[in-house]
Amino acid sequence: xxxxxxxxxxxxxxxxxxxxxxxxxxxxxxxxxxxxxxxxxxxxxxxxxxxxxxxxxxxxxxxxxxxxxxxxxxxxxxxxxxxxxxxxxxxxxxxxxxxxxxxxxxxxxxxxxxxxxxxxxxxxxxxxxxxxxxxxxxxxxxxxxxxxxxxxxxxxxxxxxxxxxxxxxxxxxxxxxxxxxxxxxxxxxxxxxxxxxx
Amino acid sequence: xxxxxxxxxxxxxxxxxxxxxxxxxxxxxxxxxxxxxxxxxxxxxxxxxxxxxxxxxxxxxxxxxxxxxxxxxxxxxxxxxxxxxxxxxxxxxxxxxxxxxxxxxxxxxxxxxxxxxxxxxxxxxxxxxxxxxxxxxxxxxxxxxxxxxxxxxxxxxxxxxxxxxxxxxxxxxxxxxxxxxxxxxxxxxxxxxxxxxx
Numbered sequence: 001x002x003x004x005x006x007x008x009x010x011x012x013x014x015x016x017x018x019x020x021x022x023x024x025x026x027x028x029x030x031x032x033x034x035x036x037x038x039x040x041x042x043x044x045x046x047x048x049x050x051x052x053x054x055x056x057x058x059x060x061x062x063x064x065x066x067x068x069x070x071x072x073x074x075x076x077x078x079x080x081x082x083x084x085x086x087x088x089x090x091x092x093x094x095x096x097x098x099x100x101x102x103x104x105x106x107x108x109x110x111x112x113x114x115x116x117x118x119x120x121x122x123x124x125x126x127x128x129x130x131x132x133x134x135x136x137x138x139x140x141x142x143x144x145x146x147x148x149x150x151x152x153x154x155x156x157x158x159x160x161x162x163x164x165x166x167x168x169x170x171x172x173x174x175x176x177x178x179x180x181x182x183x184x185x186x187x188x189x190x191x192x193x194x195x196x197x198x
Numbered sequence: 199x200x201x202x203x204x205x206x207x208x209x210x211x212x213x214x215x216x217x218x219x220x221x222x223x224x225x226x227x228x229x230x231x232x233x234x235x236x237x238x239x240x241x242x243x244x245x246x247x248x249x250x251x252x253x254x255x256x257x258x259x260x261x262x263x264x265x266x267x268x269x270x271x272x273x274x275x276x277x278x279x280x281x282x283x284x285x286x287x288x289x290x291x292x293x294x295x296x297x298x299x300x301x302x303x304x305x306x307x308x309x310x311x312x313x314x315x316x317x318x319x320x321x322x323x324x325x326x327x328x329x330x331x332x333x334x335x336x337x338x339x340x341x342x343x344x345x346x347x348x349x350x351x352x353x354x355x356x357x358x359x360x361x362x363x364x365x366x367x368x369x370x371x372x373x374x375x376x377x378x379x380x381x382x383x384x385x386x387x388x389x390x391x392x393x394x395x396x
Contacts, residue, residue, distance in 0.1 A: 006338035010208040015238040015335065035389055040213040042386040045333065047347045047368075049384035055393045063396040101384055125326050125347065125368065132330020135243065137213065140204035149245045149323060160396070170245075170323065186247035186299055188240040191233055195253045198261040198358075 014136050019182050021144035024081045024175035029143065034084070034174075036141045037134070044133030046126040048108055049101040052094035053130035054166050056087040066159050067171075072150030082146065082173035087156060088134060090127035092119060093165035127169050138174060146173035212334050217380050219342035222279045222373035227341065232282070232372075234339045235332070242331030244324040246306055247299040250292035251328035252364050254285040264357050265369075270348035280344065280371035285354060286332060288325035290317060291363035325367050336372060344371035 012018075034057055042051070058064055064085065071079055079085055095109035102108055112119035135145050149170045156168040210216075232255055240249070256265055262283065269277055277283055293307035300306055310317035333343050347368045354366040 004211070005340040006208055006211060007205075010204055011238060011338060013202070013204060014212075014338075015241040015331075018241065020243045031395075034393075034395075038389050038393055040209060042392070043213040043216065044330065045218045045343070045345055047345075049386075051387055051392070053392065057393065057395045059395055097387065101387070103384070104381070122347070124322065128323050128326035129330045129333075132242065132327045133213075133334065135327075136331065136334050140209060140212070142202040145243070147243055147245075149320070183302070186301075188247075189249055189295065189299070191236050194240070194249070194251065195232075195236055195255065197229075197232075197255045197257055 014139050018139055019144070019177065019185065021082075021146040021173065021175065021177035022078060022183055023178040023181035024078075024083065024144070024146075024173065025178050027176045028083045029175060033141050033143065037137050037143065040140055041130060041133040041137035044130060044137075046129060047122060048098065048105070050094050050098065050122060050126050051101055051130070052090050052092075052123040053127040053134070053169075054089040054091050055134070056089060056160055058085040058087065059083070067156065070152040070155040070159065072148075075148050075150050078146050078148070078173055081178075082175045084174040086134070086172045086174055087160060088127065088131045088169045088172060089161065089166045090123040090169050091166050092123050094123055094126075095119060123167075124169065131170060131172075135172065138172070142176075143174050144177035147171070148173070212337050216337055217342070217375065217383065219280075219344040219371065219373065219375035220276060220381055221376040221379040222276075222281065222342070222344075222371065223376050225374045226281045227373060231339050231341065235335050235341065238335035238338055239328060239331040242328060242335075244327060245320060246296065246303070248292050248296065248320060248324050249299055249328070250288045250290075250321040251325040251332070251367075252287040252289050253332070254287060254358055256283040256285065257281070265354065268350040268353040268357065270346075273346050273348050276344050276346070276371055277369075279376075280373045282372040284332070284370045284372055285358060286325065286329045286367045286370060287359065287364045288321040288367050289364050290321050292321055292324075293317060321365075322367065329368060329370075333370065336370070340374075341372050342375035345369070346371070
């Protein structure tokens with residue numbers, strides 16, 4: 001049986017020494033790296049294996065220009081410097097895939113089909129969980145992340161997801177961070193501030 | 199400079215070979231392991247370092263009994279077999295901590311204080327992201343997870359978070375999985391089903 005804990009290098013890479021990228025080096029991302037990222041993140045658990053996240057990798061200058069009008073002003077320079085921007089979206093009709101994804105309950109999709117609010121909450125929660133897996137999977141394949149929720153979701157939806165059941169959740173700049181342009185690292189809440197033992 | 203990718207063991211442990219626990223071995227979790235879990239997960243990025251997740255570790259038989267009436271029927275046996283259940287909550291007044299957590303914009307809390315809906319969406323998105331970090335951090339410290347959203351959130355809030363600004367998001371059974379009681383692993387969407395390159 002293999003060791004059942006992550007080693008110090010892994011902990012540093014994913015958690016303790018990882019930093020949010022503010023600006024990126026002028027270095028492209030190979031398509032195989034984006035594929036490897038997805039092939040890790042997809043295994044993270046979701047409720048009933050719903051897997052509602054849909055990722056749009058914005059890679060061309062033209063597509064990036066389409067994204068810019070939706071950005072909060074403070075995020076434009078970061079996006080401009082990133083070789084790839086991922087739009088983490090959520091498919092509000094994720095339940096169409098449940099007969100395949102969750103074969104043990106072939107009718108499970110019905111309760112979401114019949115309750116739009118229930119479907120929306122589940123799509124948001126589970127696509128965001130997958131967003132967390134996405135960020136740590138990106139670090140696992142050697143990428144740095146600059147996740148952002150400061151943008152106009154409705155405009156992104158109109159530009160990229162018109163006439164689909166996909167809505168944007170958050171966006172994440174991807175690339176190789178310029179180590180000279182990190183912001184100072186923020187403090188974190190202590191165990192006693194964030195956790196209670198009952 | 200250290201290797202900038204996660205090794206195969208780490209990828210297996212966190213993603214490719216990791217499984218959701220259905221039943222747990224009769225083996226307790228040391229408090230130091232829960233502390234180590236938090237000390238990894240806390241470093242995952244959130245918008246403006248909001249860090250809205252609040253974790254309640256349910257460890258005693260008495261506290262577990264309080265949780266049971268809120269569970270979906272299919273989840274009771276899993277919860278009964280787990281040494282610890284984590285309630286991943288969200289503090290709707292996370293912005294009270296922003297002057298400390300995000301010192302570069304000391305007034306940032308105001309926009310959330312003045313807009314309850316904006317605060318609720320941000321608390322949900324960011325506490326769920328932290329829930330994703332929680333699950334992968336738990337695996338990093340050698341724990342298995344059984345995350346669940348099939349429960350009565352309002353009843354959990356009334357039982358555990360009355361007169362606070364905390365609301366439950368999802369729960370996660372923690373412990374050491376019984377390897378003979380996994381469910382079959384569900385398939386995942388392919389890159390082409392879940393991703394688009396623009």
